[in-house]
Amino acid sequence: MKNKFRLLFTPGRKLDTDQLIFKKTVISFTVFFFMFGVALFGWMKLRQLPRDQMGTNTVIRSALNTNESIFSSILSDKHLSKSYPKSEAANPARRNGNVGMDLHKMVADFANWNMQVVKSNGDTLHITLADLKKLPKTEVVFNFKCIEGWSQITYWGGVKFADFIKAYGLEKETALKYIGLRTMDEKYYVGIDMASALHPQTILCYELNAQPLPIDQGYPLRLIIPVKYGVKHLKTIGTLVFSNDKPKDYWAERGYDYFTGL
Ligand SMILES: Nc1nc2c(c(=O)[nH]1)N[C@H]1C(S)=C(S)[C@@H](COP(=O)(O)O)O[C@H]1N2
Ligand SMILES: [Mo]
Numbered sequence: 001m002k003n004k005f006r007l008l009f010t011p012g013r014k015l016d017t018d019q020l021i022f023k024k025t026v027i028s029f030t031v032f033f034f035m036f037g038v039a040l041f042g043w044m045k046l047r048q049l050p051r052d053q054m055g056t057n058t059v060i061r062s063a064l065n066t067n068e069s070i071f072s073s074i075l076s077d078k079h080l081s082k083s084y085p086k087s088e089a090a091n092p093a094r095r096n097g098n099v100g101m102d103l104h105k106m107v108a109d110f111a112n113w114n115m116q117v118v119k120s121n122g123d124t125l126h127i128t129l130a131d132l133k134k135l136p137k138t139e140v141v142f143n144f145k146c147i148e149g150w151s152q153i154t155y156w157g158g159v160k161f162a163d164f165i166k167a168y169g170l171e172k173e174t175a176l177k178y179i180g181l182r183t184m185d186e187k188y189y190v191g192i193d194m195a196s197a198l199h200p201q202t203i204l205c206y207e208l209n210a211q212p213l214p215i216d217q218g219y220p221l222r223l224i225i226p227v228k229y230g231v232k233h234l235k236t237i238g239t240l241v242f243s244n245d246k247p248k249d250y251w252a253e254r255g256y257d258y259f260t261g262l
């Protein structure tokens with residue numbers, strides 16, 4: 001056996017086809033086991049690395065943050081998500097995710113529902129659905145994408161976030177880096193970079209397929225933000241805050257990318 005190997009790997013030696021095949025097989029397996037070893041070692045090292053306050057390994061998080069800076073620099077008002085004709089929209093639209101939407105508790109709460117908007121000077125505005133409906137309505141029909149791997153064309157209506165900012169004199173708040181949204185019970189929460197919030201297709205949404213939002217799709221008000229994956233389209237908004245620090249984010253705490261841009 002030893003001799004056979006020596007023979008195969010003697011430089012300049014002529015080999016027949018069987019010997020050549022055997023030699024290539026030996027090389028391939030050696031390379032395979034070596035790479036496997038490298039990958040295993042790398043994986044074990046990664047697992048030992050410190051984790052950030054969101055519980056994500058710091059190396060992976062820094063890669064995610066690099067992605068975020070690249071993608072946020074290319075996000076612009078001129079890059080709109082593709083729009084579709086209303087006739088292509090799914091009806092009924094798929095429902096997914098109900099963290100922070102404990103329906104029994106909430107149904108009782110809806111009568112007094114309002115969105116709490118915390119301003120940078122600490123004042124809190126209480127905005128009702130009727131208030132929002134007085135503002136111009138914006139409709140979006142886009143391909144809604146969930147990180148679980150499905151997508152669907154959906155048709156939504158509401159108030160453009162940028163219009164809402166103007167109507168309530170919140171321009172000063174938009175100098176901050178992020179908005180944070182939380183459900184009424186604060187069990188689901190997301191943080192969104194200001195540029196994406198102000199994108200012309202981002203709406204505070206109260207209609208799906210030209211009807212009031214179904215209860216399990218965010219009644220009375222949800223976010224629709226076509227430049228992001230589904231996780232950021234928070235249903236049943238309770239509170240809106242503005243902040244320079246990254247607001248806490250439910251799925252980022254569970255290891256997902258914070259930016260989740262499309
Ligand atoms: N309050 C709340 N909002 C949420 C979620 C959730 O679990 N709770 N899930 C998110 C996810 S992962 C997706 S894909 C969309 C699904 O919205 P839909 O039910 O209208 O399809 O809602 C997002 N908003
Ligand atoms: Mo999702």
